[in-house]
Amino acid sequence: MATAQNGLEVIRFGGLTHDVESSPFEVVERRRMYRLRHYFPDEVADGRPVALLVPPLMVNADIWDVGAEDGAVGILNRGGVDCWVVDFGSPATEEGGWQRDLADHILAISSAIDTVTEATGSDVHLMGYSQGGMFAYQTTAYRYGKGVESIVTFGSPVDIVNGMPFGLPYGMVSEAADFVADHVLNRLPITDSMVRIGFQLLDPVKTAKSRIDFLRQLHDREALLPKERQRRFLNSEGWVGYAGPAAADLLKQFVAHNRMMSGGFVIRDHPVSLAELRCPILAFVGEVDDIGQPGAVRGIVRAAPHADVYEATLLAGHFGLVAGSTASNRTWPLVRQWIDWLDREHTLPPEITPMSEYVAPNTPRSAAARAIHTAGSLVEAGTGLGKALENLASGAMKGSVELVGEAARALPRLTRLGTIQPHTRISLGRLLAEQANRAPNRDLFLFDDRVHTNEAVNARIDNVVRGLISAGVRPANRVGVIMETRPSALATVAAVSRLGAVAVLLAPGSELKRALAVTGVRTVVSDPENLRQAAATGARVLVLGGGADRELDIPAGGDVTDLEQVDPAAVPLPGWYTPDPGLARELAFVLVIGTGDRLETKYITNHRWALSAFGTATSADLDRRDTVYCLAPLHHSSGLLVSLGGAIAGGSRIALARSLDPHRFGEEVHRYGVTVVTYTWTMMRDILDAEVFPKGHRHPIRLFIGSGMPAGLWRRTVEQFEPARVLEFYASIEGEVVLANVSGVKHGCKGRPVPGTARVELVAYDPIAEEVLVDDSGYARRCADNEVGLLIGKAADSVDLSTGGLRGVFARGDSWMPTENLFRRDSDGDYWLMDRRDTVIQGKRGPVYSQPIVDVLNDIGAVDMEVAYGLPDGGHCLAVAAVSVREGHRLEPKDVTEALRALDPDQRPDIVHVVPEIPRSATFRPSTRAVRETMPPAPGPDTWYYDRQSESYEVLTEAEAGRLPG
Template sequence: MSQTTQTDLIGFADVAERLPQLISKLPNILTGLKQAYIRTPKTPTGLGLAFERAVKRNPYGDALLFENQRYSYQELNNWANQIAHFYLSKGIKKGDVITVMIENRPELIVSVIALAKIGVTTALVNTSQTGKVLAHSINLVNPVAIIVGEECRAAVDAIRQDLNITQDRFHWFADQETFKQPGTAPQGFINLAEQIDSFPKFNPSTTHSVTGKDGLFYIYTSGTTGLPKAVIFTNSRWTLAYGTYGHILNLGEDDVMYCTLPLYHATGMVVCWCGVIAGGSALAIRRKFSTSSFWSDVKKFDASAIGYVGELCRYLIDAPPSELDRAHRVTKMIGNGMRPNIWGKFKQRFGIKEILELYASSEGNVGFSNIFNFDNTVGFSPTPYAIVQFDKDKNEPVRDSNGHCCKVKKGEVGLLIGKITSRSPFDGYTDPEKNKSVIMKDVFQKGDSYFITGDLVRDIGFRHAQFIDRLGDTFRWKGENVSTTEVENIVSEYPKITEAVVYGVEIPNTNGRAGMAAITLHEGECLTDEDLQQMVAEFKKQLPAYAVPVFLRIQQAVETTGTFKYQKNKLKEQAFYPSKTSDRLLVLLPSKTAYCDVNAEIIANIEAYQYRF
């Protein structure tokens, strides 16, 4: 988010004015909070148990919609139970890990339910990953098996010899409606849809042995080494989200949540779906987001709520007006990254009454949600946190003469940190060394511990905040976290490039930051027209689309600090503007297959929002 205004600041009177809106939600919110907070480490809890309770409440109501497929709660539960019993028969037990690599379709959802019921942690691999990055992600969590969707087979086959999984544990779902037609698995894979056919449909007893401390998901975030980090998402954290976000959304059995977000991310898999389970509602999913199909899908599924990230909202607001803009019953949306400059326009154009913007991270212990339905805020947080002064030049929090951090005043921007307590623990990464780097001690008094979110936010009062920016070597583009080191490694492999420094730059009217690489060439080399095309092909082959650098800057030498750290602040500030540097600047324009030189006309078009990056 950008600049705030006085109208964004929130006081007691503003909150009191909104209280009547909460009255109808209170019983549901209180039920959720009871489930979220009143439990012991040994209390049975988690996704599997919550789903079984939803089945009891609404057995014949729609649970999952996809294309022309429709599954009731009972049908989906029976299917998941067969998968669960199959894995139990193979000796798979609580605490094991199984990697699931399937795009947004019913087989992904049912696999997650099944594994949750037996206490297995599902490793939700990003389906865009390939090569060394994919092999690293899978091996990192030591899975005992892998479930592969046919659409991801090529990526898995390419690294199969590098995986530490026995050959008889490569399981398969054909890319079709396997609930009715199992299809035929290729050599080297076991057809899961065929295998489960003879297994019972009743609930396994293991569901009641799963407790909060047990792992539910591994969700991957960008790592500073250039390789993804696996974050453990426990059943306790899921139950917290279910009891808060899930119940605040206040869905019912006639509601339908339309979600096009990738389900290997927590916004889709946790935030959107837990609201559905809490209400015994239906989840309608699409394989990948499509601007042109969005509102027609909403109408087709009769959706009443949608899941979003900021980029999705920008694509929708940029689309030409249509008669479908309000030909729906959507009044609620939940997600993150809604920009202030389109917040009001979006509500007005599409008839949205409630934007449940939230702030959370896969690894973090602090969360905000827009429970009071204010504009331009990530909302309110009941968890203990602080927003502290941060020195961008030194890249560290400001400390007073006693060595303690200093909180910002209302209206000011600072670093968000979450206090680590028994009720807001830090579950951490798989690598203990990474855990140390994100924990700050003796913040306000000796012995206290806080999780460093790496995010700058503005304190707007009454425990509300606005998201401002991310720190460090990760930036967000197209709703995804991009690891600068990963991109630097790939870009540097191009034969003519000696070194690459990658960072995010802001493009007017877009969300997040687009990737830019400052590169140096081998002595005597220059980039030809053939290179400008070949680089795009190589980068697209080895990187997800969102990680391919949009801009290149050709430098004579890379400027570093005395400790050999890249001087990225100056590069970010100069960005892609020819007026700020004499270096050659290149851009990959939308739908083009080669980089071209940045000129005055291109800059003018970028400023006028003529390109849809």
């Protein structure tokens, strides 16, 4: 009879009538996104610590008061804590609820913090359960810690990679999350019932057992009543719907891209990183929590390197951390003691310890504890995700799936690269348009703490195209671009490409008038900063950037048009206009490099640009999870071909740096979530010397890509940024030869040809006579292993060999394009740069190659930078190396002697001398010319000559100075 009576009550009313009442509260603020509850408002006294509690989106705000007196707010209130709770309500009943996104919730919590701090005059202890804890981290970082005294989280994952269900490979989950976010959640809201059923299906056995247990005790009303409110909360009343946009943001930013760890998650176009957190953090870890898994929760210690992070580990599941007997007896008393420690200088309890990133698993105990805990908390927890299948996914499976993922990303790129023919339409503008059509809301690039989407960038490009058309620019015209690194520079280069014209990229401060004359440019697009220099050339100047309301400093008599004043909607598109008409064989860009008599122009076709773009994306395995930080300006080949090209071809975000500022670099790497950094030459030297990232400092960078990094600087970089690697490229700008050191093991090596690029050969070459050496048949002789030769690449059918190509090299009628560099190939098939053809030192004992000298000297710990060059001495040259010394170090002759033993005696420099500094070019390349012309070696204690008898370097005295010319 008791069973029947109680059962009828459950059927009619959804549960048993109980006398457990909710804790008293008043709603002190009502906003579109939330209601702010203040619990026990009549008991407030000045000076009490303040806690603001945040629920996860799929659980209503009553989670903090499930057990009334034994709930969070009740226990904390008795401990002298003033409790406030954010209530988001249900999206099913709130106005515009189903359109809420992640940023709406972050901004709502931020607003609530302002309200509470203003009302109480105190900073808050911000607490969050599950995703509520993720919100607490994100909001505090977004506010740079303002108004938050500490953060307390309960089962809140940070490193999603370390918390995959069933041990599934992250790559597989990431792909699925991205697809669901883009194609499902934008159409399908997650209702209250879907949330409830979904959580119950996560562990159907536990759900079924808890219901059977309830039915078996249905006759014993007194045994059921204490937990009845909790049971009803879990079975029906506690679940709320999840707005599709918010769920999509969660999947894209924190599951697919894991940006809680790497940084760079976006709140209203503003990039945010947990590295901004500096307040104390306490994270509760459930040993048997299968939703907020311990490895994922402990990710906060790496994601917030500037914060003091503590943990409290409990034998509890996900729900048991905040509700139930474990929470009442352990969790909330520990939270109260945490607050007492911070606010009242009490002793920190032993259960709260500094968080350790790595905790050795205790498998036997863990398995037993899981079984016992599961059996004992069927009614109390009611939710969870069993890990019984986790062991099915071994490390080998993870690795193999990840490798398959890499292959799946590489194959379409290589396939597309292989199908490009001279008449194929391919260009920078076209790839950007494809991305905008495929994923309009995906982030494309970041600059000055702003994030720009594919759609926004594409619209800006189209507007600039209309501005160029209004100024009379037509396809195939050469348009000069002289701009500092800024969004308008990217938009201009892409707009010129979309129009089918040719962008001539010019460096600010360069010999602009001469460059325009050499390239035949009559129209220049400039930013306001370079307007006067551009106008001084007499060319027509189109000004872009800085906004429409700025004032321009227009020189008198200049032919200047402000494109920001042009209304794109008022510009009709002419009949000849076709977006992105560029063919692979057509000229896309002209780079102007060098100065004076070394001024050079490099011509890049659309095919050559695509070759570098897809080659970089493939070699670096770039994908949408990456953020590529471009240190090089866009007018440099590294910025245009590697950074911009690789990021676009890989679908990655690109972050543009205004200039090389080590401290800004340190901030933006975290804030943008930078995973890949591009460099040129010695750029990394400035960052390493500034020690913005001391050795061991946690960072999100996985790879550095670029060209020209000396071997010693390479070693310093990987040591300081462990476990990041260096991917060194070599590319002939006008040819199609691209080498890449993908493994990164051999420091200073250029690697092997990138798949899809030109076939390469190394032919014997006389650098003195400047001739390719032939065999008895008259064809070029291929080099043996470790023999120095000229690197050549197979020429495409469309290449004009009259510009310096070779024909009949290995067979009648074959065609090849020589590079300007000499290499050797080791026995493993890897290529090592030896020298440029025109800088080989003509020594008395034969040619001396400068690059090995530079690499060996750079690997000396005391050496900062170095150059090697020839100093005329009669009919030959002395091989001279100049070095600068790192601050706080001293270089001795014995150091040089020992290092140069790695070279054959005939390849060692005749003289090594120390100079105060080595000037660098705008691209951070050490200037050999400046050293040779202004810092000649002179007798003294810091100049050493090579004594061939002793095979050591000795101080150059006046007596030995006769060896120097003059």
